[in-house]
Amino acid sequence: MALGVAGFSTFAVLYAVQPLMPVFAAEFGVSPAESSLALSLPCALLAVALLVVSPLSEVWGRRPVMVASLFASALLTLVAVLVPGWYGFLALRTLTGLAASGLPAVAMAYLSEEMDARAIGLSMGLLIGGNALGGMIGRLVAGSIADYASWRWGLGTIGGLALLAALGFAWLLPPSRHFSPSRLRWRQIPGSFGQHFRDPGLPWLFAEPFLLMGGFVCVYNYIGFRLLEPPFSLSQTAIGAIFVIYLTGTFSSAATGEIASRLGRRRVLWLAISFGLIGIAMTMSDHLVMIIGGITIVTMSFFGAHSVASSWVGRRATRDRAQASSIYLCLYYLGSSVLGTAGGWFFAQAGWGGVAAFFAGLYGLALAVALRLSRLPPLGTTS
Structure with missing residues (x-):
């Protein structure tokens, strides 16, 4: 429940x-591709910060890092709506991405440590369902309020909901029972990351997200x-x-995770991706x-495939899961x-057909x- 709330707040x-x-x-006189920077910049900084935050959680603990992340991202969202200029707004959005980095990877590691192995697929699906x-609610609320008041009121409302979610998370989340803190040795971090690329399956799994x-966010960036x-x-x-369609992702992530736990991830992942190509057509x-x-x-295709691939990483990585x-x-x-920003170039050049072709190329590679991965030799019980 707590991690569902956290996933809700972050997304x-x-x-x-x-929207x-x-x-x-x-309002700011920018192009569609430039307007996408309000999402692309925080995601870019979040991506890089994840590589630093996850080792810190090995020292400070999973729970403190996640709680701090949720409060900081909520407060920065509230401040961002008060800034009048485009570049100031982008700067605060970028810092929001940095603050939000404390939740995603740490949450996956927390679940891998605290949940029974038989419940990993379903619990990861519920976390992604919260995402x-x-x-869905973030987009729906912000878009609707923007129509009747302004985008600042819409985004400010989301910041208030995120603050309430942070309070709920801090109250609900059980303490770690299977976490042991370790000393941070910066020189060892490249090696701990590098070991995952020596595994025959993990590099392929890392390519999937x-x-x-990339394809999924292009659809939602430019359909408006x-x-x-x-x-x-x-x-x-x-x-x-x-x-509201995002609600189908809540269902499909949990359902696909449970199906993959029963039938095997290698049998389900490619099928989930294939449906995305049907949808874009x-x-x-x-x-x-x-x-x-x-x-x-x-x-449904994206959230189902993401649920399978992310839980597979948690099971295949036997060390340094964070x-x-x-x-x-x-x-x-x-x-x-x-x-997501590159999709704006395709939209500018060829309209929606360009975005659809770009999506099809990305999902074809993912398939x-x-x-x-379906031909990957099993790795004991962690395959």
Whole structure:
């Protein structure tokens, strides 16, 4: 429950700006790709900071790092809405990414240490389900309020909800029972990270979040620009309501994690990714119902595949799990940052068709990696 709340808060704070990108473009006079920096910059700094924060959690403990992260990201969000200029706003959004870095990799390590092995798939799915719920509510609330008041009120409301979530997390989270603090030896950190790349499976698993998240975030970054234009001409509130689709991610992450625990991750991962290619093809339609159906399938595909791949990393990494989780999530957020902004170039050059083609290329590569992983020799009980 506590980590579901934490996942909710982190994703709400990070992704509430996504439906506001057309508003940023109009108010600050920036391009669609530049408006995406409100999301890409915090994700980029978060990605890099994960590699430092996870070793610190080995010393300071999982719980203190996560609590500090949630409070800091909530407070920075509240301050950001008071800044009048675009560059000042971007600076505070970037610092928010730094603050949020204390939660994702540490949460994965906490679950791997504290949960029974048979419950890892489901518990990781519930954590990611909290992410999906936070992403949905953050986008919906911020987009709807922006239509009737301003984007500052919308994002400020998310900051207030994140502060309440931080308080709830601090109250709910049980103390670590299986964590033993260790001394921080900076010279040993490169070696502890490097050992994961010597494993025959982990480097392939690390590639998946970069490709999957990169394609997924492009869909949500630029679909608003398409739906604001004719023949759809939707309002900001209507576009925000589309993010209710994120609820399907809450379901699919938990369900796919449980199925993978029973049938095996190597049998489920490639199938989950394949559905994303079907979904993006559906978004090429000029019928709104087909587009919404395609976004729904893309969302379920992403969260299902992410649930399987992230729990697989936690099981395959038998040592320094926080570092393995941080590498996975570093590439996850780099995909969101780098590829999410690159999608703006494809949108500018070829409209939605360019974004769809870019997505298909990324998910085609992810599918090839998943098929490679399906042939990976088992590693005892951690495969």
